Amino acid sequence: MTAPDGGSLGGSAISELGTVSYQQTSLDRQTANIAVLATGRGVSFKEQAAVAAGGAPYNPLATELANGMVVLARDVQYFMFQGDSTYSSGLATNEAGNYLVNGFDGLRMITGAVSGTAYSGNNAIQADQGTLNQHQSIKFVASKIADNGGFPDLVLEGMNSKEALDTELGDKRWYTDNTTEVIAGVTVNRIQAAAGLLDILPVPGTTIGTYTSPTTSQTVEDIYVLDSKKIWLRWLYADNFTVLEIPSGVDSQLSSRYIVFGMYGLEVAAPVFTGKVRRIAS
Amino acid sequence: MSSKYPKGGANRPSLVLERQAPMSQATIEKTKEEVKAPQFEDDDYCTVIHRNWNAFDQRTRQPLIRADQETYLDRITFVGGVARNVPYEIAKKWVKIGLISKEHIFANNAQAEDFAKATGREAMTTQTLAGAIASLSPEKATAILGEEAAKEFAKSLLRLISTREKAQENAE
Numbered sequence: 001m002t003a004p005d006g007g008s009l010g011g012s013a014i015s016e017l018g019t020v021s022y023q024q025t026s027l028d029r030q031t032a033n034i035a036v037l038a039t040g041r042g043v044s045f046k047e048q049a050a051v052a053a054g055g056a057p058y059n060p061l062a063t064e065l066a067n068g069m070v071v072l073a074r075d076v077q078y079f080m081f082q083g084d085s086t087y088s089s090g091l092a093t094n095e096a097g098n099y100l101v102n103g104f105d106g107l108r109m110i111t112g113a114v115s116g117t118a119y120s121g122n123n124a125i126q127a128d129q130g131t132l133n134q135h136q137s138i139k140f141v142a143s144k145i146a147d148n149g150g151f152p153d154l155v156l157e158g159m160n161s162k163e164a165l166d167t168e169l170g171d172k173r174w175y176t177d178n179t180t181e182v183i184a185g186v187t188v189n190r191i192q193a194a195a196g197l198l199d200i201l202p203v204p205g206t207t208i209g210t211y212t213s214p215t216t217s218q219t220v221e222d223i224y225v226l227d228s229k230k231i232w233l234r235w236l237y238a239d240n241f242t243v244l245e246i247p248s249g250v251d252s253q254l255s256s257r258y259i260v261f262g263m264y265g266l267e268v269a270a271p272v273f274t275g276k277v278r279r280i281a282s
Numbered sequence: 283m284s285s286k287y288p289k290g291g292a293n294r295p296s297l298v299l300e301r302q303a304p305m306s307q308a309t310i311e312k313t314k315e316e317v318k319a320p321q322f323e324d325d326d327y328c329t330v331i332h333r334n335w336n337a338f339d340q341r342t343r344q345p346l347i348r349a350d351q352e353t354y355l356d357r358i359t360f361v362g363g364v365a366r367n368v369p370y371e372i373a374k375k376w377v378k379i380g381l382i383s384k385e386h387i388f389a390n391n392a393q394a395e396d397f398a399k400a401t402g403r404e405a406m407t408t409q410t411l412a413g414a415i416a417s418l419s420p421e422k423a424t425a426i427l428g429e430e431a432a433k434e435f436a437k438s439l440l441r442l443i444s445t446r447e448k449a450q451e452n453a454e
Contacts, residue, residue: 026421089342113351115344121419127354131375140357214346215332215353215363216381280379 002149030118033085033104034236037075038261041068042246045254061256068260069241076264077207079103080233081156081222083266087117093211104265107156107224108211111268111276123148125225125275128216134165134223134279139193141225141275146195150227150273155191155200157223160282162202165189198225210281220278227273236263322370322387329388330373333381335363336403349414350422355381364397366390 005025014020041064051060079085082097083106090096095112109117111124125144129137142152157165169175169191178190182199189200213220246257268274322328332355334346347353347363355376358365367390376382385400398404415423424432 028419089339089344094339113348113353115339115346115348115413115417116342120348120417121422123352125354127356128381130356130379130381131372132356137356140354144354215334215355215360217333218381 002147004149028122032234032265032267033102034234034263034265035079035083035085035102035104036261036263037072038259039068039071040257040259041065042255042257045248045256048256061258065243065258065260068258072241072260072262074205074207075103076233076262077203077205079106079264080266081106081203081208081224082108084109087114089116090114092209095211095214097209097211106266107226107268107274107276108209108222110266110271111222111224111274112214114214119271122271124271126215126278127275128213128218128220128278129280133168134161134277135168135191137277137279138165138191138198138223138225141277142193142195142198145225145227145273145275146193148272150270151195151229152193152225152227152273152275153196153198154226154228155198155223156203156208156226157200158208158221159202159204161221161223161279162200164279164282165200213278216278218278219281221281223277223279225275225277227270230268230270230273232267232269234265234267238262322373324369324371324374326370327367327390328370328373329390329392330358330360330365330368330376330382331386331388331397331401332360332363333383333386335386335397335401337401345413348417350418 005023007023043060043064047060051058079100082092083103084090084097084099085101085103086105087096087109088099088101090099090109092098094114096109096114096117097106105119110119110122111126113120113122113124113126125141125148127137127141127144132140138155145152166189175189175191179187180190180199181187182201186201188202190197191200192198208221210219210221212218241260241262244259244261246259248254248256332347332353337346338344339346347360349362351362353360353363355365356372358368358372370387373382373387377384377387388396388400427435
């Protein structure tokens with residue numbers, strides 16, 4: 001068991017009428033930005049009428065709005081992983097991530113130890129993968145998180161990493177047959193670690209990205225091992241995207257216009273309950 | 283050009299026999315490595331440093347690995363980029379994968395000066411030291427220095443700062 005406060009093991013034991021010593025927990029506080037993410041979308045009246053008149057089986061306005069929402073969702077995911085809104089020296093190629101002041105800080109920087117950032121001393125677990133396979137590396141990080149007092153239950157990784165893990169464990173029925181539906185329609189594999197089951201959630205696309213490892217100088221991609229009960233995607237205004245309709249013709253143009261927006265930020269309440277495996281990018 | 287040997291003389295040494303084949307650059311490098319690299323058996327324990335031990339980010343001049351930073355390579359703990367008691371068998375595999383070079387493997391009792399010599403980086407510059415101190419949390423600094431020493435250090439820092447501030451006020 002791990003206690004949040006220091007002091008030697010067994011230090012709370014006192015004699016029958018001994019004086020009780022008082023202690024106070026010291027808390028590290030960290031603020032996180034809530035980013036405003038927005039995209040304007042519009043289709044001219046002519047295009048809407050022409051598509052309908054031509055009989056093509058799609059609605060251009062609905063397509064624009066749907067695509068706009070996918071862009072926002074991608075950007076939220078990008079900031080969750082690579083976001084850097086606080087460290088102006090960050091680059092896409094280093095652990096801090098590309099600096100965009102209006103975004104929010106993501107897991108790459110929060111679980112890293114980049115000197116000069118607000119997270120350099122937060123003691124998240126960082127393990128470079130060398131001779132261990134990915135399965136062993138993930139379990140190692142999970143056991144360290146458990147040592148720190150966390151209950152790791154979720155692994156987020158790119159598709160290349162997930163495919164490599166599937167290859168490693170493809171002949172193990174305890175892996176291939178051990179799946180769970182994390183949200184409706186999304187079924188994932190699970191692996192047993194020292195402190196319980198870990199859901200392996202693969203993330204398609206380039207939002208996790210790659211960077212140069214500060215320790216080995218290799219180009220690596222992160223595999224995040226998380227205690228999902230200590231991580232929140234915080235929001236303002238509404239928990240989903242809001243679609244704002246702009247009155248047609250207000251700027252004297254004949255088109256339907258919309259603004260799609262959302263406000264989100266990432267809270268990692270206990271960085272010591274999180275960790276990463278740096279895997280050489282393939 | 284004159285020669286100290288008479289032309290066609292009996293004492294003239296055979297140039298063909300005396301000349302040695304020049305060493306290729308690759309051979310020279312290999313020889314250097316052989317001379318420098320300590321010899322280990324697989325079951326020896328050694329000290330390994332990370333490639334970026336005591337290296338700085340070129341743009342920000344911040345250390346890539348803090349002096350008190352704990353990271354892992356496989357199951358081995360590195361503190362400030364240095365791992366002790368690493369089985370050579372494992373270190374050898376890291377070299378093979380390209381995570382470290384042969385020059386980053388040392389005898390188990392090697393010290394910062396040895397790492398500095400091998401990497402060409404200073405063991406501890408003032409900048410590194412300042413960076414390391416700045417990155418320490420009060421809890422960690424107290425744990426390293428001990429309560430009394432930490433108190434004394436904090437007091438002397440405050441004394442120095444307040445003396446300087448007073449001097450500045452007086453000057454104004």
